Amino acid sequence: MSSPPSTIRVLHVDDEPDFTEMTATFLEREDERFSVETATSASEGLDYIAENQIDCIVSDYDMPSQDGIEFLKTVREEHLNLPFILFTGKGSEEVASTAISAGVTDYLQKESTTSQYTVLANRIRNVVEGSSAQRDRQRHLDAIETAQEGISILNDGQFIYVNEAYADLYGYEPAKMIGEHWDLIYPDENVAEVRDEILPVVENTGRWHGEITGIRADGTTLVQEKTLAETDGGELVCTVRDITEREEQKKRLKRTTASFELAVEGANLGVWDWDMRTDEVQFNDKWAEMLGYTLEELEPHLDTWETRVHPDDLDDVEAALQAHIEGKTPYYDTEHRMETADGDWKWIRDIGTVVERNDADEPIRAVGIHLDVTEQKQREQELDQHTERLEEVTSELEEQYQYLFEQAPIMAVVTRAENGRPIIEDSNQLFVDTLGYTKDEVLEQELADFYTSESRRKLLGDGGYERALNGNFVREDRELVTADGDTIKTLLRAVPRYDGHMEVNGTLAFYIDISERKELEQEKNRLEEFTSIVSHDLRNPLNVAGGRVELAREECDSEHLDHAKTALDRMEELIGDLLQLAQSGDHVDATIQIDLETVMENCWQNVETADATLVGETEQVIWADRSRVSQLFENLFRNAVEHAGTDVTITVGELDDGFYIEDDGPGISEEDRDDVFTAGYSTAGDGTGFGLSIVKQVAEAHGWTIDVTDGSDGGARFEITDVEFATT
Secondary structure, three states, rough: OOOOOOOOOOOEEEEHHHHHHHHHHHHHHHHHOOEEEEEEEEHHHHHHHOOOOOOOEEOOOOOOOOHHHHHHHHHHHHOOOEEEEEEOOOOOHHHHHHHHHHHEEEEEEEEOOHHHHHHHHHHHHHHHHHHHHHHHHHHHHHHHHHOOOOOOOEOOEEEEEEEEEHHHHHOHHHHHHHOOEEHHHHHHHHHHHHHHHHHHHHHHHOOOEEEEEOOOOOOOEEEEEEEEEOOOOOOOEEEEOOOOOOHHHHHHHHOOOOHHHHOOOOOOOOOEEEEEOOOOOEEOHHHHHHOOHHHHHHHOOOHHHHEEHHHHHHHHHHHHHHHHHHHOOOOOOEEEEEEOOOOOEEEEEEEEEEEEEEEOOOOOEEEEEEEEEEHHHHHHHHHHHHHHHHHHHHHHHHHHHHHHHOOOOOEEEEEEEEEEEEEEEEEEEHHHHHHHOOOOHOOOOHHHHHHHHHHHHHHHHOHHHHHHHOOOOOOOOEEEEEOOOOEEEEEEEEEEEEOOOOOEEEEEEEEEOOEEEOHHHHHHHHHHHHHHHHHHHHHHHHHHHHHHHHHHHHHHHOOOHHHHHHHHHHHHHHHHHHHHHHHHHHOOOOEEEEEEHHHHHHHHHOOEEEEEEEEOOOOOOOOOOHHHHHHHHHHHHHHHHHOOOOOOOEEEEEEEOOOEEEEEEOOOHHHHHHOOOOOOOOOOOOOOHHHHHHHHHHHHOOOOOOEEEOOOOEEEEEEEEOEEEOOO
């Protein structure tokens, strides 16, 4: 086992110089082994790596010219195993998934507190020490593996050591192979494969394992299972095993030539040895024990076996035995039932072979073994039952699939590939109704016939269908043409379709009508740009400022630092609310049935409520977007605590067409009620003014109406109406 490195060399790449400097300071405080160098761009980082040895890279994602993922891909071209941690303020599943696919070692999102540097330091230690340990383990594993079979060692392509087993496999004496080139043991047609494909893998990764054809000294060939491993000194260690069927069969036959070769002492095998001239049979203790007897209780005769075979199995067993005696099969192998001492039946696998014949080629001796396969048979019966049930479930699933296919709220089409072109095998009713055709007019037609010319080009000329068949198609815009010549803008998602042999034979395509969503996409793009700016360009300097305050506190004690920290926390809260407001949107894509009591209790746990009390007086189930409704409840709960005090009582109750949330605080004056939902408006000195604006946006996105009035105890009461209830 390797010892931990005495120095851990870290390269931190981030386009914010102040942040990289501060990160280096905190990391070197966390572990004195850390030596942190910085770069402000991916290109600067690559230049540093080219000239210096490092143990780990820490990189931001959102950088100009080349982002963190592109930087990672460039690094992996030359440094496949160098630990790389993505340390970014832009956290999303898409970024994380792309990073993992590109070979990132770890992924960590930036936070606003200095505790993030402790976490980062731990991640760096783990990946660096883990990488070192993994290399050691692999070397040890290779050493163990190379000790199991025939072994040779090569240097500069020539054998410098060959053990006896290795030389025997190819029909040489070990001394004859020393100094020979490795191409000695490969047919001419395989030499190029070893030179151009296998050896480069060993050179790049240190190891190769696989199967390849070899050649013996007498010119015969064999199929080899071979492992090649490169030592630290550049030598090549080779282990090999013959896995040709002829050799395997020869080994099996050799194992059955004598009873003591068939069963090692103590193995769970019954052994029989049959003198075919006298029908005397020698059984071992395990043979008798398997049937519930002692060896002394059994007569050493063929009748002892034959009379205990189940009558329904005896004819097949004797036919298999006779076929082997006549030389029609290489060995005798049957499964049959045998009666035990207590009258039960056990399933036995009976394997044997003739091992001796006289001068007239008549069999005179056979040996074999018994294996108790009763449990195996029971498992097979259970498997048959499971298989039958699986077939039933499969049939049910097929019916469910067809129902879902027809009832899907989007257009669906099944195609098969003919000469690289999609032919419609099936479609749901929505597809043909939307285009104004009947199913008979659509089925067995080319899919491209229902596309505009531009969409046909994307489908066939630009390889859209080929990408779908290969599983690389994600989603693209397509324009469909109706029977009346109208154009329908759609978003297409297509996936490969497989036959019973798991071969791709077509696609399953879904079309979503997006004719009315183009304007929403433009608005969404503007919001994404806005949130990116807020997340990266505002939060990075804010993190730097927070870190500076922490460093300043270590050097001096001043109330100005407390005020500065309070102001920074205030800015962080403002940015959080602003991002939530921007990302909320003014519509919901899908709704589900939501139990109000459950969602309000979950939201209560997500809000700092101090000594506040929550009272639930509702059992309603509504149709809504769970995430958006959670925003509504959390912001109303937070608003009540901020404006009505930490000991406020908040009640959630039912209305005829909705629900209400009220508190027992001072309430909201009539002159303020028109303004409370305005973004940025707040009567609290430390409020952001965005919370109730988010609440209104969530309500309107669902098509609800929200009003503020007096509560039953004089506090504020928010009534949400026009809500769709779920029938129970």
